[in-house]
Amino acid sequence: MIIVNEVIKWLSRLLLLVIPILIGIFVYRKNQQEDEEKVLKARQELLKEVTPKKGLAGFYKGNYLRHYNKTQVYLSQVGANYLMKRIVDPTEYILAKLILASIFGFCGFVFFGWVGLLVGIVFGYMILKIMLEINNKEDNERMLEDFVSIYETIMIKTEAGIFLTDALKTCYKSVENKRLKKELYYLMMEITAQNNVTEALSKFQLKFKDIHINELCSVIRQGYETGNVVNAIANVTKHLNDIQKAVELRYNQKLDHNITKVQMVILLSIMVIVIYGIITSISSFNIF
Numbered sequence: 189m190i191i192v193n194e195v196i197k198w199l200s201r202l203l204l205l206v207i208p209i210l211i212g213i214f215v216y217r218k219n220q221q222e223d224e225e226k227v228l229k230a231r232q233e234l235l236k237e238v239t240p241k242k243g244l245a246g247f248y249k250g251n252y253l254r255h256y257n258k259t260q261v262y263l264s265q266v267g268a269n270y271l272m273k274r275i276v277d278p279t280e281y282i283l284a285k286l287i288l289a290s291i292f293g294f295c296g297f298v299f300f301g302w303v304g305l306l307v308g309i310v311f312g313y314m315i316l317k318i319m320l321e322i323n324n325k326e327d328n329e330r331m332l333e334d335f336v337s338i339y340e341t342i343m344i345k346t347e348a349g350i351f352l353t354d355a356l357k358t359c360y361k362s363v364e365n366k367r368l369k370k371e372l373y374y375l376m377m378e379i380t381a382q383n384n385v386t387e388a389l390s391k392f393q394l395k396f397k398d399i400h401i402n403e404l405c406s407v408i409r410q411g412y413e414t415g416n417v418v419n420a421i422a423n424v425t426k427h428l429n430d431i432q433k434a435v436e437l438r439y440n441q442k443l444d445h446n447i448t449k450v451q452m453v454i455l456l457s458i459m460v461i462v463i464y465g466i467i468t469s470i471s472s473f474n475i476f
């Protein structure tokens with residue numbers, strides 16, 4: 189029992205030490221200026237074929253830096269930068285996961301002992317990534333209708349002889365998803381300011397973890413390079429319509445499930461009221 193109390197005191201002191209440090213890092217990063225080039229540079233570093241070196245320097249170059257760059261790209265793709273409204277550094281992401289692991293591990297240990305400590309640490313370390321993945325998946329599903337609208341707009345505008353950049357401006361106005369709308373705006377600004385379509389699309393693509401974004405970027409690249417965008421859009425639009433039908437079917441199934449739960453709640457409520465009425469009636473006649 190003495191050992192357990194000492195462990196609890198040690199964990200409490202650790203939390204009191206680490207949490208202010210994490211808050212300080214967050215405040216420091218919040219006050220820093222955004223560097224949109226950071227994610228693109230991380231992606232470029234990952235694409236380079238670096239010859240591994242021996243020794244400690246080789247391990248650092250081949251493992252730590254690669255993991256750092258992969259995490260930087262991952263955070264951008266799942267929308268962490270969009271949610272925080274700044275470029276999230278992989279270091280603070282890992283620190284946040286460690287803090288959550290410490291908190292949940294501590295709570296698990298207090299209530300369930302050593303097993304709870306292990307489960308809490310694993311759960312706390314994974315929960316942030318799981319939440320980002322769920323949020324990104326929901327964003328991707330909400331963007332499906334916008335993708336169909338984008339392709340239809342581009343097709344109509346390009347068939348009418350309007351330049352692809354002007355067609356993208358029309359797409360931006362019709363998009364409803366806030367995340368997609370914001371990044372489309374930055375895409376147009378980047379193309380207009382830098383006149384470098386390839387780099388602008390690369391930055392845009394790194395802000396999403398979605399196959400439909402990759403297809404959209406391919407269509408836009410094809411439109412700029414060859415001028416023939418209509419055929420590619422027709423094939424992708426058909427594919428998107430099929431996916432949208434599947435998503436709508438899943439939503440309908442979820443709605444039916446929710447309706448069933450509401451009906452069960454109503455039925456149970458009626459049963460409780462009826463039973464209560466019967467008991468009240470019996471009590472009023474003093475049968476017992």
